[in-house]
Amino acid sequence: MMNRLQFDRCVARVMESLPEAFAPYLDNLVVDVEDEADEATLRDVGLTDDEIADGDTIYGLFIPSEFDSGDGLGGVDGHDQPPHRIVIYRRPLLEDFPDRRDLRIEIRKTVVHELAHHFGWTDRDLEGFDNDPDPFGDE
Numbered sequence: 791m792m793n794r795l796q797f798d799r800c801v802a803r804v805m806e807s808l809p810e811a812f813a814p815y816l817d818n819l820v821v822d823v824e825d826e827a828d829e830a831t832l833r834d835v836g837l838t839d840d841e842i843a844d845g846d847t848i849y850g851l852f853i854p855s856e857f858d859s860g861d862g863l864g865g866v867d868g869h870d871q872p873p874h875r876i877v878i879y880r881r882p883l884l885e886d887f888p889d890r891r892d893l894r895i896e897i898r899k900t901v902v903h904e905l906a907h908h909f910g911w912t913d914r915d916l917e918g919f920d921n922d923p924d925p926f927g928d929e
Contacts, residue, residue: 792890794823797823797884800890815909818855818871818874821878825879826879826881826882827879831851847879848882849883849896850900850903851877851879856872876904876905
């Protein structure tokens with residue numbers, strides 16, 4: 791199993807691989823890794839008590855800056871504002887994707903989805919990212 795340092799490095803590699811379309815949104819963004827979402831977070835994202843009891847969980851969460859002006863850049867001018875935050879949940883990803891390549895792909899999809907949905911992109915907009923057979927150029 792991948793240790794915490796290896797997982798953190800995997801997330802860093804994923805962030806370096808994001809499409810250019812995301813570059814304007816990354817300056818005011820922090821990506822954190824936590825072991826798993828707590829029950830309050832799972833309820834906040836809409837999971838029911840039964841779903842939580844059945845083991846349903848999330849892989850990631852976008853937490854916008856409290857000063858988000860809606861422009862996706864983190865405030866009035868995008869500077870000197872608290873950053874947006876993405877949390878990647880390590881344990882569920884490791885459990886569901888034991889293969890390292892599959893894990894990297896799923897972390898990338900999670901990051902892209904968390905950013906994209908916040909900025910109004912639809913699942914259809916994301917098909918190109920999801921369907922890329924070699925998103926890391928390592929095949």
